[in-house]
Amino acid sequence: MxxxxxxxxxxxxxxxxxxxxxxxxxxxxxxxxxxxxxxxxxxxxxxxxxxxxxxxxxxxxxxxxxxxxxxxxxxxxxxxxxxxxxxxxxxxxxxxxxxxxxxxxxxxxxxxxxxxxxxxxxxxxxxxxxxxxxxxxxxxxxxxxGLELEPAETGRPSDVRRQRSRRMRDLVLTAYEFRCAFCGYDGRIGAVPVGLEAAHVRWWAFDGPDEVDNGLCLCSLHHKLFDKGVLGVGDGHRVLVSQRFVGHSPAARDHVIALAGRPLLGPQPGTRPVAAAHRDWHTSQVFHGAPRPAGTV
Structure with missing residues (x-):
């Protein structure tokens, strides 16, 4: 079997x-x-x-x-x-x-x-x-x-796996000029960006395409919060912050709550922004609760 x-x-x-x-x-x-x-x-x-x-x-x-x-x-x-x-x-x-x-x-x-x-x-x-x-x-x-998995342990056979595009990260980071679309973070070591990732808006696991209009360049923190449903992208390509998120420290206020209602940074002119269908999928399937009003810190 x-x-x-x-x-x-x-x-x-x-x-x-x-x-x-x-x-x-x-x-x-x-x-x-x-x-x-x-x-x-x-x-x-x-x-x-x-x-x-x-x-x-x-x-x-x-x-x-x-x-x-x-x-x-x-x-x-x-x-x-x-x-x-x-x-x-x-x-x-x-x-x-x-x-x-x-x-x-x-x-x-x-x-x-x-x-x-x-x-x-x-x-x-x-x-x-x-x-x-x-x-x-x-x-x-x-x-x-409570699962302990070794990093080298692989998944299912290739005939069951839809292959990810290796170019997705480069295309998305370039489109957003190597800065986080939410906060503007753009750290590098020499010429190499650090802590920046290409996030799928509609998850790859749910047929999200490896295309720029389904991607965001995000810092590691905001990528994790985006995939956890704390952050989202709403109409007008503005940042959504869930009302269910609670944080009282200055860091939580400045790096998360203060993002509510901000416009995305990028992509650069001539590049397709996040498609409405992918934004809608993320909002209905991942984002938790109602969004905070803009300017509430």
Whole structure:
């Protein structure tokens, strides 16, 4: 059985490019717990809070319950659920899962495959990370689910992978004249820019093209906050700052909150700005909450 293919083809609700990372997040969490204890079960009532936190931080802006993937992941053949009554999930209702003592873990065949081939765990994790999340979030997400992966461990086979463009970074940084589109940071060591990155507006994992009009040159801090939904790009190509972001230090006020309503810096004349379709996708699928009014510090 090809577990990488099965992982890459998890059945998910999808419409108009909407994000639905519920099953991938649960599977990553289960892999992290398997790495810690290969025989342990995850009782829903004990892990519900952890899973809800993952969905709030790495899921789409609209709220959902972890009961949904806990029940439905069974249909993909990688997960099993038992209750106090015996095998089988009682349904996707929170009360059903709590009251029946529902517990889940990786399917027996998958657990056996992971024991036979320990490197398979990292490869499955990389598939999930590459398919559903931008690279800027991979390290934080692994830490959040307790996964330890070696940097050299690779993802899925090339026939499942859509290749990224190696020219994307150079094209985007050049278009924005090697400065952060949000704050203007333009640090270099000699002639080499440092701390500047090409951010996809519509994530590459969700068919975002490797084109300049889907990119922003951002400093490392603002790239991370952009991918976490703290920052966005609104009408008129002005910076959005989420009202859910809280920071009382001068650094938080100056480097994040004060950006609200500012126009983007760039791109240079003759270069296409961020396309409205990509901005709209990011606002609906990544940006959290309502934006702060301009000038609120």
């Amino acid at each position: 090809d577990w990488l293919e099965r992982t890459a083809q998890l059945r998910q609700w999808s419409r108009g490019g909407a994000r639905a990372p519920h099953k991938p997040l649960l599977l990553l969490y289960a892999l992290g717990r398997f790495q810690e204890d290969g025989d342990g079960e995850l009782r829903y009532s004990a892990v519900e809070e952890d899973l809800a936190r993952l969905l709030a931080e790495y899921g789409p802006p609209h709220r959902t319950t972890p009961a949904y993937p806990f029940h439905h992941l069974v249909s993909d053949g990688v997960w099993e659920v038992r209750t106090d009554r015996g095998p089988g999930s009682p349904g996707s209702g929170v009360r059903d899962l709590r009251e029946t003592g529902a517990a889940g873990r990786l399917a027996p065949e998958l657990r056996a495959a992971l024991r036979r081939e320990p490197s398979l765990l990292a490869r499955i994790a990389r598939v999930l990370l590459d398919l559903h999340f931008p690279p800027s979030l991979h390290g934080d997400l692994c830490e959040a689910v």
